Amino acid sequence: MREVRVTRTERDGAVEIEFRFKSADQLLNPNDPSPLPARELTEFGEEYIAGYLDGCNLKKVAAITVGLPRASLSPGEAALLPETIRRHFSFRIADLDDDRRVSRREGKISVILAGINACIAILFLLVFVGRLDDPAVVLLTGLVTILNWVTIWDTYEYFVYDYRREVRKRRIYEKLAGIDIRVET
Structure with missing residues (x-):
């Protein structure tokens, strides 16, 4: 036990x-x-x-x-x-310092991906703004929206939750x- x-x-x-x-x-x-x-x-x-x-x-x-x-x-x-x-x-x-280095790299990649996805969403809207009555465009709009939401949430989660947790764990181990x-x- x-x-x-x-x-x-x-x-x-x-x-x-x-x-x-x-x-x-x-x-x-x-x-x-x-x-x-x-x-x-x-x-x-x-x-x-x-x-x-x-x-x-x-x-x-x-x-x-x-x-x-x-x-x-x-x-x-x-x-x-x-x-x-x-x-x-x-x-x-x-070990925690190594984990944090890897985590920072992943955080940077998340920011870049979120930026790329935001640019794609803006371009998509500019190109297809007049065709929202086409079912295929509506489906693609939903897909682009979901992709943007996921990448932005992943980036937000890293900086707001994961990074803080890593810093706190290091402080505990130092203590x-x-x-x-x-x-x-």
């Missing part, structure tokens, strides 16, 4: 969040043979921690605590776990790469 208990504590305007995992395998990738702190987090652990912080004011989050069952880590491993988590999120920032992390077993 993937259940994780989360406790949120506020003190003097600062927020501390405790994540209680049922096993170390929920947090640390059991298929990664690397010793701590080079071991990777599981996709579930990464997304769960980052996803929870997405709902918080990052400026107020002061620390996180990771709780694991007693027998899941040795005392030496427990001491290395905060560095492991910070290292993982630091490493993942580079997790430098935050105070405690371990409780």
